[in-house]
Amino acid sequence: MQSRPRKALIIGAGIAGPVTAILLRRAGIEAQIFEAWPYSTGIGGGLQIAPNGMHVMEELGLARELIGRGSVAESFDFYAQDGTRLGSINRDMERRFGQPAVNICRATLNEILIDKAWCSHAELYFEKRLVGIEDRGDQPIVAHFADGTSAEGDFLIGADGVHSAVRRHVVPDGPTPFDTGLIGFGGFVPRAVLDGVSLGGRVETTFGRSGFFGYGFWSTDPRDGAMWWSTQPANGMDAATFRGQEQSTLKQHLRDFHRGWHDPIPAIIEVAENIVVTDTLDVATLPTWSRKRSLLIGDAAHATSPHAGQGASLALEDAMRLGRLMMQGQELGLTFQNFELERRPRAEKIVAIARRNGSSKREFSASGAWIRNQMMKWFLPLGAKSMDFMYAYDARAA
Numbered sequence: 416m417q418s419r420p421r422k423a424l425i426i427g428a429g430i431a432g433p434v435t436a437i438l439l440r441r442a443g444i445e446a447q448i449f450e451a452w453p454y455s456t457g458i459g460g461g462l463q464i465a466p467n468g469m470h471v472m473e474e475l476g477l478a479r480e481l482i483g484r485g486s487v488a489e490s491f492d493f494y495a496q497d498g499t500r501l502g503s504i505n506r507d508m509e510r511r512f513g514q515p516a517v518n519i520c521r522a523t524l525n526e527i528l529i530d531k532a533w534c535s536h537a538e539l540y541f542e543k544r545l546v547g548i549e550d551r552g553d554q555p556i557v558a559h560f561a562d563g564t565s566a567e568g569d570f571l572i573g574a575d576g577v578h579s580a581v582r583r584h585v586v587p588d589g590p591t592p593f594d595t596g597l598i599g600f601g602g603f604v605p606r607a608v609l610d611g612v613s614l615g616g617r618v619e620t621t622f623g624r625s626g627f628f629g630y631g632f633w634s635t636d637p638r639d640g641a642m643w644w645s646t647q648p649a650n651g652m653d654a655a656t657f658r659g660q661e662q663s664t665l666k667q668h669l670r671d672f673h674r675g676w677h678d679p680i681p682a683i684i685e686v687a688e689n690i691v692v693t694d695t696l697d698v699a700t701l702p703t704w705s706r707k708r709s710l711l712i713g714d715a716a717h718a719t720s721p722h723a724g725q726g727a728s729l730a731l732e733d734a735m736r737l738g739r740l741m742m743q744g745q746e747l748g749l750t751f752q753n754f755e756l757e758r759r760p761r762a763e764k765i766v767a768i769a770r771r772n773g774s775s776k777r778e779f780s781a782s783g784a785w786i787r788n789q790m791m792k793w794f795l796p797l798g799a800k801s802m803d804f805m806y807a808y809d810a811r812a813a
Contacts, residue, residue, distance in 0.1 A: 438738025459521030461642030468728030
């Protein structure tokens with residue numbers, strides 16, 4: 416009598432969740448994905464998938480689609496708020512690392528991944544907010560949801576992000592997300608706003624005496640093909656307070672904060688609509704990523720602030736490596752242990768880099784900002800070289 420296929424319960428349908436489901440299906444494992452939010456094709460700002468993440472997309476057969484619906488990032492260029500150029504990094508990524516870096520709307524990426532998961536015969540359920548997990552060794556693991564339903568499986572993967580409900584099960588008294596003291600504003604604007612900039616495929620990023628502003632193309636769509644973001648010290652205001660304000664109030668705040676910054680920043684702010692405000696959160700290192708038959712991956716395991724541009728790519732790597740390990744057919748506890756042993760050093764190194772990068776976006780005196788800018792001119796080339804390990808990693812061959 417043939418035994419039934421193993422079944423994974425995956426909590427979270429962001430990035431790591433759908434990709435994990437796709438790869439587990441390749442390993443002959445059934446996969447059910449449960450997402451707390453309703454299904455939507457229009458939520459989220461812009462992000463970048465670095466070459467290391469694009470290797471995973473290539474494995475899924477999605478790299479060309481991502482490039483076609485996004486925009487290849489040819490470089491990251493840095494400026495002072497008066498427009499003085501400080502330097503450039505991340506050039507020739509495809510030649511150097513085998514894949515380009517690609518800017519894309521998070522909602523577009525999510526749509527691509529969910530469609531692929533459906534085509535891989537993963538089951539997806541939305542509006543399923545996890546409220547509890549039962550894990551008794553002689554019984555299937557059970558996930559309980561707020562609507563009174565439950566699901567049974569052989570193991571459970573927590574891919575539910577920085578606010579992970581699965582994390583509270585795996586590490587009941589563990590760390591919770593903390594505010595880094597920076598607030599993010601962002602959104603999309605028509606490509607025409609950047610017509611006079613000769614931007615090409617560059618992403619331009621500006622450091623002020625306080626805060627940071629960035630912009631670049633995320634698609635070829637002339638209506639909303641450019642993305643922008645502003646990172647600022649909280650200065651006594653939390654993101655929730657800003658989210659409660661009218662759009663006109665948010666725009667005025669951005670005008671005031673970035674007053675006098677170089678073109679085209681004022682023009683971007685003037686045409687910005689549907690401004691999104693986000694907390695910039697971090698989570699302290701967890702003592703473990705697994706408990707019995709539950710495993711954390713992506714931001715649930717190693718949440719990273721956005722200042723290294725690696726959150727999405729690390730999640731993709733995690734899914735790839737977990738899929739590879741599951742195909743080996745080892746005992747589940749050993750698989751989870753090996754996954755953490757392999758992934759933790761790399762993830763924690765990148766999380767630390769992101770924390771360090773965030774410190775350059777806080778408030779400086781005029782002389783402090785000048786010194787920082789001079790140091791950036793000198794150290795950007797050296798710093799860029801030290802970041803090559805992030806982009807050169809290929810989760811398919813690790």
